[in-house]
Every structure is written in structure tokens, then in C-alpha cells.
Amino acid sequence: MGFDYRKTGKLRIFTVEDDSDFAFLIHTTLNREKDMTVVGHATNEEEAFQKLPDLKPDLVLMDLNLSSSPSDGILAGRRVRLETDARLVVLSGYEDASIVVDACKQTFASGYLFKSQFELLPDSLRRMASGPTPQLALIRSLILSDLSAAEQTVLDLMLGAAITLRSSSKTIANQRSSILKKLGLRSQEELLHLFRYY
Numbered sequence: 001m002g003f004d005y006r007k008t009g010k011l012r013i014f015t016v017e018d019d020s021d022f023a024f025l026i027h028t029t030l031n032r033e034k035d036m037t038v039v040g041h042a043t044n045e046e047e048a049f050q051k052l053p054d055l056k057p058d059l060v061l062m063d064l065n066l067s068s069s070p071s072d073g074i075l076a077g078r079r080v081r082l083e084t085d086a087r088l089v090v091l092s093g094y095e096d097a098s099i100v101v102d103a104c105k106q107t108f109a110s111g112y113l114f115k116s117q118f119e120l121l122p123d124s125l126r127r128m129a130s131g132p133t134p135q136l137a138l139i140r141s142l143i144l145s146d147l148s149a150a151e152q153t154v155l156d157l158m159l160g161a162a163i164t165l166r167s168s169s170k171t172i173a174n175q176r177s178s179i180l181k182k183l184g185l186r187s188q189e190e191l192l193h194l195f196r197y198y
Helices: 020-031 045-055 071-083 097-107 115-130 134-144 149-158 169-183 188-197
Strands: 011-016 036-042 059-063 087-092 111-114
Touching (some): 011 020, 011 115, 036 045, 045 071, 059 071, 071 188, 087 097, 097 111, 111 115, 111 134, 149 188
Parallel strands (some): 011 059, 059 087, 087 111
16 A cells, blocks of 8 residues: 655655765765655664654655665664654665575564665655555565565464354454564554555
8 A cells, every 4th residue: 555745745754874975976876856755864763762652754764774784774674663653774785695584574564675776766766655566575575584474474363354153253353463472563453554565
């Protein structure tokens, strides 16, 4: 499910990037676009969450490598999705497919871009901000790949689909718990929040 940011003005972007030169390049490039504006920047998770509640961006562009390991970017990105209404786009200097796939699954991202593809950044962000994309569909399928077929049906039910299940209420309750556990979530509220763009 997408939204048309063009009806509300410019696409408001927040960046999390610890390389100051690359951050400057991002900001200069995006601020040249008539339909985009960079509303804020942080170099790490702590700084980002001091600023994000007030700035309320439409999209957060998150560098995966905020330290020597991609885990910092993954943890920060997941927190962005859980605690804000922003879409998340993973920006990666790593071109190892397994790292990017894992990061997108764990963060519930809307998309990803390699730093080597920098020239594609404005158009990629437009597509990711305004509607479903092939990347979004792929990431959703990767997230669901950890669930059984029965659990995927129960997930649809949890997300509001009009489905009649023949399983007992106890079985469905167990499947609900299993879904949350596999996705690393604490509640159905978190599930609904994360899947609002899927």
C-alpha cells in the first residue's frame, strides 16, 4: 500500500550516514530535486532518535554500515520501522546479496540501494515512496518465507483479511504466537504497524 507524497508537497527525507562526505553528496543531490527535501541527518542511532520524533520524515535513508558491522544499521533500521511512520530504504556499501537480503528482512525495509548505484538514488526513492515496487514485493516474500503456509494464512487474518479458518481457536492462537516469535515482534500492534506498507 502506498501514498502519493506529491499531493502533500515534497518528499521529506532523513538520512543516517556516518561518512560526512557521502552524506554531503546525498544531501546536495536530493535537495536539487524539486519534489524532495532532506529534513535532517544523523550519524548514528542515538542521534537519529533524538531528531526523528520532531521531524517526522516520510522516508529514512539508512546506511547499513554505521560501524565495522552491518548489525548497527539493521538494529537502527528496525527501530525506525517500529517507532516511526517512515518508510525505510537501506543504503549499503556491501554488495553481498546475503547481507542485503538479511538486512531488508530484519528491518522490514521498503527497498535498498547500493552506494555504487548512487546515480539512481532520486528516482529510486520516488518509486519506493509512492507505491508498491518489485523490491517491496520481494522483501515481503522474504519475510514470509520463514512462515509455514498455515501461518501465512493466519497472518492474513491478523492483517484484516476476511478469512474463515477451520482450525480450532487454540491452534490459531498458537499460530499467532508462532508468527510473532518468528518475526521477532512483541504484539499484533507491532505487526500491523510494520505491514502497513506491504
